[in-house]
Structures are given as structure tokens and as C-alpha cells.
Amino acid sequence: MTTTSTEPPRLSRVQAAIRVVAALVVAGVVVGLAWAWLAPPIQLVIALTKSGDRVRGYVGDESDLLFLGAFVMTGLLFVMAVAAAVATWQWRSHRGPVMVAALAVGSLLASGAAAGVGAAVARWRHGAVDVMGAPVSPEHRVFYTHEAASVFFGSGPFQIAASVVIPAGVAALVYALCALSTKRDDLGAWPPEEVPVLLVPSGISGPAPTTAADPPSDPWPPSPR
Template identity: 55%
Template sequence: MTAATHPPRTSAIRAALTVVVGLALAGALVGALWAWLAPPVKGVVALTRAGDKIKAHIGMEADNWFTSAFLMVGLLSVLAVIAAVAVWQWKTHRGPVLAAALAAGSLLAAASAAGIGALVAHLRYGAVDIAGAPVSEQQRVHYITEAPSVFFGHSPLQIAVSLLVPAAVAATVYLLAAVACPRDDLGAWPPVEYPGSPTGRIGTAVSVPAAAPAPPSP
């Protein structure tokens, strides 16, 4: 692999900002796509004999909570892999600055995808009003459709893990590309040449002087 032959046209800071902003916008598109693909959760609001209103899911519909959250993580992981490969192609800026920008951008992409996805899903399916459900003694069951879930749960740890997974995937892919690169400078600018670097020669003829004859023994 050869090193970059020309200096970059943009500064390292501008390159990092480009990666972060680009991933944030891509995350918003992923959130909109998720809201269109994620399956909703169908259920009922029922009136009990005691007069209380309860919510229940129909059949295996409760599994869609996991399916929708896993779909979000999967889409963001795919985005992270594509982003890592694309950022690696920015040869002149390869290094820790773009690696950090890639991880931060992937985290921001996950946050924007979750926010946009939840907003679009809420606008599409609305909120479930259990207290205002039209159930009565004559009709004790009211069918509802709930918006899919962005996260696997509502605890801070579950939300943090869901947001950090894409950043970890992007950083891992970029790290693997860096490890596989034969150059210590990753081919970035400015190139670094080492004295012990390969010269491309197949062989070198070296003339060795003949050994001096040993003195005669007394």
C-alpha cells in the first residue's frame, strides 16, 4: 500500500466535523426508515368485572417490542459498517482523529435515529389512552395499535447500550482496517518513511573480500 502523494484539501478538524454531521443526518434517515419498517404492537383495552380498564396484547404481538428494537440496532449497525469503510477511504486523514469522529458520529447517529424514529412512529400510530378507551358493559373490548419500541427497555443502562453498540461496531471495523494496513502511517499524509522499510529490490550483490591466509605454524 502506498502513502498519500498529495496533502489534504481540508483540515483534520473540518474532516472530523464532516464525518460527525454526515452520520447525524444519515441517522435521521435510518430513524425514518425504521418507523416505516418496524411492526406495530396490536392489543386490546378490556373492561374487567370490577370496572377497571386493563391493557393486554393479542397473541404473540408482544414479541414485536423486541423485534422493533432489534431492527433499530441492526439498521444502525449496518450504517456503522458502511460509514467505517467509507471513512477509511479518506486516505489523507486516516488516523485517530477520524476514528474518534467516526465513533462520535455513530453515537450521534444512533441518538438521532432513535429520536426521529420515535417521533415518526408516534405520529403514525398515536398514543394509547387507556382511561379514555370506549369500553362499556355492552362492549368490553376495544382494539388498539401501539407504536413500536425504539429501545429494548426504558432503563438508562438499556438506552446507553443501544446507543453505544453502533459506535462500537464502527470503531471495530475501522480498527480492523488499520491493523490490516501494512504501513505504520496508514498511508495518510504526511507519509512517514522508515530506514528499514522495503525498497522493492529482489536481491543485492555484495562483494566480500577474500580471507587472508593463516600464518604458518612454528
């Protein structure tokens, strides 16, 4: 019997899981700041109709930037989830279900932190659109302004939930693929499991193949007709 030994970890599994979650939350804040810097503002117009109503609309194809902003946020979170899963897998002594749970919870919290920080910083940079306070009058019926890009693809609860859950699913999937690629049942984690290995003494070769190992032939061949 032989074993593949690894050094015992200095941290417990719970402590390691807490560190993974905390690191992912910090990464989410960084993603939110990066998104607020990368996402372009959206130009829009506020107009006063003949009936005295205030309406808002987008200039040209500026409405496409709503999709672009949400796409950039999803792409950044996707990259973060893949990188986090690969980095967590490298922590060999703590591989296992606890790390998968920490990775999923941390990715959820990171998505929420990225969306919250990104929306807050973008609002601080570009301000909020006040339709009722826009300086429009019968003499100047059109007012041009801009607003921050959208963090999510929509304002519905299912759209928001999907945007938050997707990074956690991607991280868990990448971690599962890494687990499938290893040959050990214990994933190489601590404590290592014993792996039985058949040791053949030197100078002794295996048994030579004989004719008995071949499948027997039919003793009664079919008679010709």
C-alpha cells in the same frame, strides 16, 4: 530513503471530523425514517374489568413484535456503523485517531437521532395509546387498537445506553481492523512518514553463503561406552 507521497488534503483534520459527524447524524435520521416505515405496529386490547378497572394486553403473540422492532433498529444501526467505518477509512489523507474519535461521536449522535426520529414518526403514524380515554363501557368492555413498535429493548437506562453505544463500538472496531490490515505506521495518511528502503546497486549481488554461516559441529563427539 524513499517515501510514498500522497496529495495534501484540502481540509484540515478538524474540518474533516466535523463532516464525518454531520454525515453520520444525517444517516441516523435516514435510519430512523426507514425504521418507522419497516417496524410493524403492535395490536393490543383495552378491556374493562368487572371491578371497573381498565387493563391493556396484547393480542396473541403480538408482544413478540416489541423485540422485533428493537432488533430492526439495532440491525439498521449496525449496518450504518460498518458502512461508515469502511467509508471513513477510504478518506486516506485523514486516517488516524481524530477520525476514530469523529466516527465514535458521530455514531453516538446517529443512534440518538435514529431513535428519536423513529419514535416520533412511528407515534405520528400510529398514534399514542390512551388507556383512560378508550371507548370501553359495561356494554362494550373490549376495545382493540394498535401502538408503535419499541425502539429499544427496554426502558431502563442501561438498556437504552447499550443500544446507543453499540453502533459506536462496532464502528471503532471495524476501523481498528482496517488499521491493522495496513503495513505502514502512518496508515498512509498525510503527512507521510519516510520509509527506509535498502537500495542495492545494479550489478552487485549479495554475498554467497559460506560454510561459516552453518552452525559449528561438536568437536568432541561422545566416546562410546
